[in-house]
Amino acid sequence: MDSLESYLFIGLVLFCFGLYAVMTRRNGVAVLMGIELILNAANLNLVAFNRFGGLSEQLPGQVFALMVIVMAACEAAVALAIIINLYKTFQTIHIDEAREMRG
């Protein structure tokens, strides 16, 4: 429980699942979920290193993780706007169907 490796391992598992989702899912929203998993894995690593790396005066890892959460919120909003546009243009969000820049 109080070891760096256990947190890193959970982060690694989350990252691998997220990567697998991004590689195999063919629905835009499902790919977005995979990206959220990857961001969570990165955040978990940052906070774990902050805790176990002896950096606890100004909490750089936690500030960095906060910035990642802000970025994830921005990314989700813009990605869903794009997905809704894609759906309006192609009537599907199967990402292999979207091959043109102009519908």
Place this chain on the structure above:
Amino acid sequence: MGEITFIVLAALVVVTAYFTVTSPNLVHAAVALMGTLFGVAGLYVFLYADFLAATQVVIYVGGILVLIIFGVMFTTQIGSQVMVKSSAPNRLASGLAVLVLFVGLANIMRQAPWHRGELVAVEGTVKTLGTSLLTRYLLHFEVAGVLLLLSLLGAAYLARREHG
């Protein structure tokens, strides 16, 4: 007690992440993702990151997940078969690639000489985080604010209804 809670949280994170990745129904996947996000928030509590755990619940579970479910509902036709997964060879190849990456990274993780400081007792990170956000990390804080504003405008512009 703490040990058991940690193991339960870790198992929750891994199992729900698995369902997020494999469930053919996107709404089920979104609910599983909620479990993962809650589990990660619990792990933050174990890492003495109380403010971050609260932020995780509020922003991820309350904001991003709702957006994702909106996206699923908006773009799924009722009764139509939604193709979620790619073809079997693609899945096999991706699974192998991810497995190789997993084994490699796990080996690196085991062998790397991580820098370790001594564990200090932490009592509440809110004050420290607030101070460092407004002193040392002020520029990052402002840039994050501008990024939020820009992405809000961008998302509203992209998703607007066309007139005429």
